[in-house]
Structure formats: C-alpha cells, structure tokens
Amino acid sequence: MALVTHVNVCNTMNEIYCCLRNKIVKLDAEQREVFCKECKMFAGEATGFRRGISCVWEDLRTVSNPHIALDPAEEFKQNQVRQVPPEGPALFLYSTGW
Numbered sequence: 001m002a003l004v005t006h007v008n009v010c011n012t013m014n015e016i017y018c019c020l021r022n023k024i025v026k027l028d029a030e031q032r033e034v035f036c037k038e039c040k041m042f043a044g045e046a047t048g049f050r051r052g053i054s055c056v057w058e059d060l061r062t063v064s065n066p067h068i069a070l071d072p073a074e075e076f077k078q079n080q081v082r083q084v085p086p087e088g089p090a091l092f093l094y095s096t097g098w
C-alpha cells in the first residue's frame with residue numbers, strides 16, 4: 001500500500017474529512033491546534049487551493065497521488081470500507097462510526 005497525499009479542500013462550510021478522527025470536521029483553529037498540530041499525517045496546507053490541508057496516509061482505495069478531495073462527505077463514505085486481510089474471510093466490513 002502506498003502513502004498518498006490527500007489534498008483536502010474545504011467545502012463551502014469550511015469542512016474536510018479528517019482521517020485521524022474519521023469524521024467530517026470544520027477546519028478551524030481548534031482542529032488545527034488540537035489535532036493537526038501533532039498529527040503524524042499532517043503534510044502542510046493544501047497547496048494550490050485557497051483553503052484546505054494536506055494529509056499523508058496509506059489509502060486502501062485506488063486513487064491518484066496526490067488525491068484531491070473536494071467532497072468531505074464522499075471521502076467519509078468511501079473511507080468506511082475496511083479491507084479484510086487476505087487470510088481472512090472474503091468480506092468487506094463496514095464501520096458504524098461513532
């Protein structure tokens with residue numbers, strides 16, 4: 001699995017999908033200070049976009065690198081699919097979230 005740079009561009013409500021918290025979050029001062037500041041996935045601002053943040057993590061999906069994430073709701077939805085190890089049953093598990 002390759003490390004993918006996710007360029008998370010804020011939607012009109014200043015929201016992005018946060019991999020660390022596995023939820024849609026407001027990219028506000030609290031998110032940046034409490035979560036992004038110490039996050040190992042933090043990779044800087046969303047270069048080339050007015051508002052957003054870049055995060056690097058291993059993506060189970062087949063996506064481009066960098067992956068431009070314009071829709072946090074779609075990102076959240078797609079990232080709830082978990083792969084089962086090859087030795088496990090041929091099933092996909094769906095997280096129920098919090």
Ligand code: SF4
Nearest residue numbers: 018020036039042055
């Ligand atoms: S840097 Fe970490 S905490 Fe901040 S949005 Fe990305 S994954 Fe979430």
